[in-house]
Amino acid sequence: MNMKQWMNKWVITLLVSVLILSGCGLYLLIERSNRNHSLLENKSASSAMNQARLLASETMTYLEQHHYSIEEHSDQLQRMCSEQNLNLLLVDLKGNVIFNSDSEHPQSVIDIKTTIYYDHYPTTNNSSELKFVFPVTDMASGQQVANAIFTVPEKFLNIPKDSTTTYIFTMAIIISILIVFMLVILFRRKMQQEMITPVQQLKRHAEVILKGDYEQRVEYVHGGEMGELYSMFDQMRMEIMDLNQRRDAGEKAHKELISNISHDLKTPLATIRAYIEAVRDGVCPDMDTLMEYIQVMHAQSDKMTALIDDLFVHAIRELGQITVRLTEQYSRPLFTQILTPIGHFVATRGVIYEGPDEVPDVLIKADAARIEQVVMNLVTNALKHTSAGDRISIHIEQIIELGPEYSGMQKNSNMLRIAVADTGEGILPKDIPFIFERYYQGQSDKPHTLGEKRSNGSGLGLSICKTIVEAHNGNISFHSSKNQGTTFYFTIPVH
Structure with missing residues (x-):
């Protein structure tokens, strides 16, 4: 597997892991919320209703005793509502407002069908206040004569809060961090094994080659791009080794060439010198012998010229100047x-x-x-x-x-x-x-004659x-x- 495919695989794995983790957390959050919502709602509503009933009990008793003469007792009701931090809206069975402790929001009539609820408490437009409806009955006859609608600030009620969402969300974050951390550790380990360590080994091989040691082979057991890099590096090592060997062989041959030409030049030069000394010493008895000596010297000079020409052409060829x-x-x-x-x-x-x-x-x-x-x-x-x-x-x-x-x-x-x-x-x-x-x-x-x-x-x-x-x-x-x-x-x- 090459490096690109390997990187893509790990990125996809990381993304899929995060998606799966997020999906599981969301599922648990929704499931837990759905299961506990109704219980929590009932529990909260019952608790709030009981607390509101306790707060309004004194006011309700007073209403049941004096419902027939509310106007005469409005000041007392106003004072009681203030002491209990309540707002009271008293309406008859037809929806007509009998008493309203909130002077800032006067009302004369309300819709009984949409306003009066006894089984739960609806919130008002202000999320910090809750409304409760209690029936007002006549103490003598026991019949309902009105409805008392109390508005209570939420801060005066101890309502159970749902901490499930926060708990699940916190756990999901912790688990996500742990999984991502583990993936990062695995990714780093994989990078160490598949990339960093091979590159460090390749660096050591390069240092060895730089010192002139071309014999150590560069091997990598795995395939992919790193394997191809190792293969090309080893091929380069072999090319450098071959070029070095050829250079050494060329230098050796060059030295042998100079040595051979030097040796080959000595022979004709010695011959020419010997014949010149013979002529100088008067060894030649006649002109024919002298011409024969001259012919030998001429042939030897031709041989020297040919050797020097070869050496000259070789030199200018080495310099690239032929x-x-x-x-x-x-x-x-x-x-x-x-x-x-x-x-x-x-x-x-x-x-x-x-x-x-x-x-x-x-x-x-x-x-x-x-x-x-x-x-x-x-x-x-x-x-x-x-x-x-x-x-x-x-x-x-x-x-x-x-x-x-x-x-x-x-x-x-x-x-x-x-x-x-x-x-x-x-x-x-x-x-x-x-x-x-x-x-x-x-x-x-080819056979040679004796002494040749x-x-x-x-x-x-x-x-x-x-x-x-x-x-x-x-x-x-x-x-x-x-x-x-x-x-x-x-x-x-x-x-």
Whole structure:
């Protein structure tokens, strides 16, 4: 369950709990109120009626004794009402007002049907006063002669109050607070387990990675968003570990490269120095021997130049500053100029050279110096894997490559393809996946003559070729079979 769903679940649970709690409290409140309302009302009415009867008993006795001459005794009635804090409205059986102790609200007649009630007490407009009706009877005959309506202030009566509502409401609040508090505790515990603790663990893993330890795996047994975060973090750890390993390998290979080139430079430099000293000491008896020495020194200087060129291209590539200046030119004069010295160079190594029958004369955008470097690197690489009597051939042709379908039509690509093939030992299968990697030096099964020291080079040649060809918007590939030779292809777009 992801964090969003988990949060929604807990919010819904909390709301449902509060609603259920509120509903239960409301139900209990209504049920208790309905059950006790009638009892409380009867109890309150009976209690108030009895208290009012006690308050008005003296006045009622006086009325029953002197009801026939109320006007003569009105002052006494007024005084008695004042002493008892009562208001008296005396009416006959027809509703005519006989006596009214409230001079501020005079009345002459009332409606008997709507005013006279004996079984309960109705409240007046003033909620702090209560009305009670008592029948006035003649003491001699025992017959009712009038109705006495007393208005009594509520403060003079001790009426039972309903405390059920307050009690239930208070309990409901207490229970609600307890339930909410428990839910908050559970929510906090869940947050601690599902979010805070995993984040703290992730922080500790980040600190370990920051110190350079990439071996500790980051694991989280649960799913959801936190599980996805842990998975991505562990993937990042593995990527950083891989990049660190590759960086270390690159630094090691870089150091080995410098060491190898330094070593490889010593050999031709020592040879040249030895031949120069021989010439200086007059060892050369004739001009032919001197020219032979000069030829050896020239070949060794070429080897040193090639190594220095590789090192220079490697350096500017590391800095991201390898420059390829593309200019429009025709392919025939460009490749004729490149291939003419290459044929002589291959022939001097005892290898048969076959140049192209014809070079297509098409317009291309190319850097002549960089293209020459690519061809020379491929030829030099072929020479490393060939022996005397083998063949190196170069073929150039214009091709139309069919690209993927686009809007129902085939998209054509007009390219100039250059192929450098040899009949040497081929590339070992284990070396094929890494042939364009920097610093990689493939192994050779080619036998060496006694005392011959074979140099595999710096491992940069093919990597440099790939960089230059891709800068020309072309691509480079190869095909190789053991003991049957290797063919490298690279293409340049035709404009």
